[in-house]
Amino acid sequence: MSFNNLDQLYRSVIMDHYKNPRNKGEIDEGAVTIDMNNPTCGDRxxxxxxxxxGIVKDAKFDGEGCSISMSSASMMTQIVKGKTVEEAEELADIFSKMMLGEEFDEDKYDLGDVEALQGVAKFPARIKCATLAWKAMEKGVKAE
Structure with a gap:
């Protein structure tokens, strides 16, 4: 697949998660709640x-922000469900390395749709948008 086709595929995955977010909403009882915002751009x-x-049984989000921020939250909630807290933290570390353009173990986890966000690394101003939900998740599993 050519670079342009791959880039277009990634964009369509991001827009799909933005327009059709997975796990949007709130868990009513027995949940850890984390509110975070990106003061630079207003994402929340x-x-x-x-x-x-020690297992992330469910994850839901709500908020406002750009397509990168909201699609990243959708993808993050999908991938951490059913994972241990340690696995969720490892995934957040892998995601952070991916955003910074650093080496990471691509074979450890199937990142699925999350891989579509790799291109964000080329736009430093957007990295905070992509990592907001992941930082909230890290904070939440540590609070547990």
């Missing part, structure tokens, strides 16, 4: 996590 996220016995 309200994340709720249900963690039981």
């Amino acid at each position: 996220i309200h994340l709720t996590l249900q963690v039981e016995d």
Whole structure:
């Protein structure tokens, strides 16, 4: 697949998550709640996590922001569900390295749609948009 076709595919995945967010909403009972914002651009996220016995049983988000921020939140909630807290933290570390253009173990986890955000690394001003939900999740699993 050519670079342009791959770039177009990634853009369509990002827009799909933005227009059709997965796990949008709030967990009502027994959830950790994290509210964070990016003062630079105004993105904000309200994340709720249900963690039981060291496993992320459910993750939902709400918020306002750009397509990068909201699609990243959608992707993050999908990939951490069913993972242990340690695995969720590892995924956040891998995502952070991906955003910074650093080496990471691509074989450790199937990143699925999350890989579509790799191109954000080329735009330093947008990295905070992409990482907002992930930082909220890290804060939430540490609070557990």
